[in-house]
Amino acid sequence: MKEKEVLLSVRNLDVNFGTKRKPFHAVKNVSFDIYKGETFGLVGESGSGKTTIGRAILRIHPASGGEILYKGERISGKISKEMDKKVVSEIQMIFQDPMSSLNERAKVNYIVSEGTYNTKKELSARQRQLLVDQALLDVGLLPEFSSRFPHEFSGGQRQRIGIARSLIMEPEFIVADEPISALDVSIRAQVLNLMSKLQKERGLTYLFIAHDLSVMRFISDRIAVISKGQLVELAESEDLFKNPLHPYTKALLSVVPQPDPESEKNKEILIYDPSQHDYSTDPPVWEEVAPGHFVLGNQKELEEYRKELEA
Amino acid sequence: MENKILEVKDLNVKFSLRGKELHAIRNLSMEVYRGETLAIVGESGSGKSVLNKNFIGLLDGNGFISGGEILYHGLDRTEPLDLAKLKTEKEWMEIRGKQISMILQDPMTSLNPLKTVGAQIAEAIKIHQKLSGNDLKQAVIRLLEEVGIDDAPRRYGQYPHEFSGGMRQRVVIAIAIACQPQILICDEPTTALDVTIQAQILNLLKELKQKFYLTIIFITHDLGVVANVADRVAVMYAGDIVEVGLAEEVFYDPRHPYTWALLSSLPQLGVKGDELYSIKGTPPNLFEPVVGDAFARRNPQALEIDFVEEPPYFHISPTHKAKTWLLDPRAPKVERPRYIENIRGVGRR
Numbered sequence: 001m002k003e004k005e006v007l008l009s010v011r012n013l014d015v016n017f018g019t020k021r022k023p024f025h026a027v028k029n030v031s032f033d034i035y036k037g038e039t040f041g042l043v044g045e046s047g048s049g050k051t052t053i054g055r056a057i058l059r060i061h062p063a064s065g066g067e068i069l070y071k072g073e074r075i076s077g078k079i080s081k082e083m084d085k086k087v088v089s090e091i092q093m094i095f096q097d098p099m100s101s102l103n104e105r106a107k108v109n110y111i112v113s114e115g116t117y118n119t120k121k122e123l124s125a126r127q128r129q130l131l132v133d134q135a136l137l138d139v140g141l142l143p144e145f146s147s148r149f150p151h152e153f154s155g156g157q158r159q160r161i162g163i164a165r166s167l168i169m170e171p172e173f174i175v176a177d178e179p180i181s182a183l184d185v186s187i188r189a190q191v192l193n194l195m196s197k198l199q200k201e202r203g204l205t206y207l208f209i210a211h212d213l214s215v216m217r218f219i220s221d222r223i224a225v226i227s228k229g230q231l232v233e234l235a236e237s238e239d240l241f242k243n244p245l246h247p248y249t250k251a252l253l254s255v256v257p258q259p260d261p262e263s264e265k266n267k268e269i270l271i272y273d274p275s276q277h278d279y280s281t282d283p284p285v286w287e288e289v290a291p292g293h294f295v296l297g298n299q300k301e302l303e304e305y306r307k308e309l310e311a
Numbered sequence: 312m313e314n315k316i317l318e319v320k321d322l323n324v325k326f327s328l329r330g331k332e333l334h335a336i337r338n339l340s341m342e343v344y345r346g347e348t349l350a351i352v353g354e355s356g357s358g359k360s361v362l363n364k365n366f367i368g369l370l371d372g373n374g375f376i377s378g379g380e381i382l383y384h385g386l387d388r389t390e391p392l393d394l395a396k397l398k399t400e401k402e403w404m405e406i407r408g409k410q411i412s413m414i415l416q417d418p419m420t421s422l423n424p425l426k427t428v429g430a431q432i433a434e435a436i437k438i439h440q441k442l443s444g445n446d447l448k449q450a451v452i453r454l455l456e457e458v459g460i461d462d463a464p465r466r467y468g469q470y471p472h473e474f475s476g477g478m479r480q481r482v483v484i485a486i487a488i489a490c491q492p493q494i495l496i497c498d499e500p501t502t503a504l505d506v507t508i509q510a511q512i513l514n515l516l517k518e519l520k521q522k523f524y525l526t527i528i529f530i531t532h533d534l535g536v537v538a539n540v541a542d543r544v545a546v547m548y549a550g551d552i553v554e555v556g557l558a559e560e561v562f563y564d565p566r567h568p569y570t571w572a573l574l575s576s577l578p579q580l581g582v583k584g585d586e587l588y589s590i591k592g593t594p595p596n597l598f599e600p601v602v603g604d605a606f607a608r609r610n611p612q613a614l615e616i617d618f619v620e621e622p623p624y625f626h627i628s629p630t631h632k633a634k635t636w637l638l639d640p641r642a643p644k645v646e647r648p649r650y651i652e653n654i655r656g657v658g659r660r
Contacts, residue, residue, distance in 0.1 A: 189576035189589035218578040255510040257535020261558040264538040
């Protein structure tokens with residue numbers, strides 16, 4: 001792999017909820033780098049902490065431990081006002097449910113431009129309208145739509161509005177939290193195409209959060225698998241699909257639904273049992289077993305994983 | 312082929328909305344055979360849920376059947392019963408739950424949060440069977456065990472919020488099969504669940520189907536799930552079934568352009584870096600009468616006749632038929648998209 005520019009770096013991130021005395025560890029010691037221009041997939045079940053990581057990057061949840069670096073500068077914890085402003089405009093989010101993520105009582109015009117009222121106060125109404133028109137055109141909607149309300153749009157169009165709202169901030173990094181899970185099959189393809197078109201045109205970097213590995217393979221350059229707040233495996237997409245190492249990844253791969261009746265009806269479902277690891281004497285470490293292929297395991301397991309890769 | 316349990320003949324369902332009529336189900340005919348799993352696929356708004364609500368008499372108040380028959384051949388009756396003619400709740404009570412039962416999409420909203428799980432299952436049993444006291448409780452606990460809930464006696468007294476999403480869906484399934492129905496309609500039962508849980512629920516449904524000799528109608532838009540559960544697949548578009556056949560036939564040898572479009576837009580089949588195929592435009596406005604093939608306007612390869620006359624069913628095999636003029640002997644040869652040619656084996660890639 002070539003030396004790539006690291007855009008975002010998450011180092012030993014912990015996120016705890018609850019009280020100090022009785023904390024709940026939602027994210028435990030998570031580390032990964034996201035390179036500029038790539039799509040980084042984060043896969044896990046509900047409750048695994050994938051959304052929490054995305055929200056920690058956006059500074060919605062404070063990090064309890066570790067740090068998050070954006071372009072080499074720390075953006076977790078207390079940061080300066082200028083830095084905060086930069087993060088707010090350069091890191092944006094696309095939400096899962098287009099039905100509930102738009103303000104029902106605001107017109108598209110306001111929904112899309114809302115962010116600019118904070119970052120570009122000096123704009124006149126006319127200039128702001130031009131920005132909105134352009135953002136709508138960029139996502140394949142007509143500028144006329146700006147005077148309508150969200151309920152007048154279909155699910156796919158709403159998701160486009162959600163994307164326009166983040167584009168108007170001229171972001172470099174977008175956290176997309178299950179952006180297509182709530183959409184219909186035919187519309188999923190449209191939104192995925194739009195996202196990859198925007199990525200090519202603007203050199204955007206995505207953190208794509210989903211629970212569905214089948215979609216991940218198509219869009220992600222690299223995939224990280226998260227279980228119970230910990231990353232268990234990270235590799236380039238094809239590598240992960242061809243040589244999954246961690247039993248949890250294998251279990252996830254075994255349940256991916258495929259549009260192929262013959263293999264679906266004969267498929268074997270692997271069940272992941274966390275008690276199969278014996279971490280009592282030998283705690284697991286996060287290690288690179290092959291170039292770009294990280295996995296969580298203790299020394300004995302890592303040895304087996306290496307052998308598996310060679311075979 | 313096995314015997315039919317449900318036969319829909321030229322069904323028309325309309326909704327009156329703001330003085331206009333929406334033609335939601337357009338002259339639809341289909342059969343469901345005893346003991347099979349029939350999957351109905353289509354995008355939202357294609358009418359798949361509306362169609363199935365007719366089978367248990369839960370059509371919304373402004374909807375009505377404007378023509379056609381729904382013949383139900385129950386095991387215990389000699390004459391088929393026309394469900395389209397049932398009017399009163401009393402008549403429906405004989406069918407709903409007892410003969411035909413339904414599981415809804417979201418297990419978070421289909422249970423009553425104020426009642427214990429045990430009480431909710433007991434309620435379903437009480438309506439149709441004369442059980443009470445300890446017998447009733449035992450029956451409920453047996454059902455909970457049947458759907459794979461561990462520690463059933465303790466779980467009996469718990470409330471829905473103490474259950475995870477997958478467990479709640481199991482409870483919903485327990486309620487649905489409480490009165491040993493013959494047909495189980497599953498309306499997107501796994502859409503709200505995680506993939507790992509989804510696989511477990513699908514396996515549970517398969518087990519129950521064997522055990523109770525259920526006939527399952529499975530509504531979904533996830534073609535991966537369809538490939539997993541379905542014996543036969545019906546593809547619905549704009550209130551009609553455009554293609555129906557055995558699962559292998561529909562996946563490996565699809566004939567209708569809409570089926571092609573659905574299959575080619577799957578990210579599983581996409582090539583990284585290439586644009587995914589996506590269906591242009593929107594489904595037809597069903598307030599207006601549909602002329603010709605309903606999919607023609609969105610089909611880049613539509614023939615002239617598609618805009619003029621509605622195609623009939625053309626049979627490809629005794630079990631496989633599709634409503635498209637492309638199958639007419641006079642039609643020009645149209646290649647199906649190359650993406651879906653190698654769908655066989657995609658699961659092993």
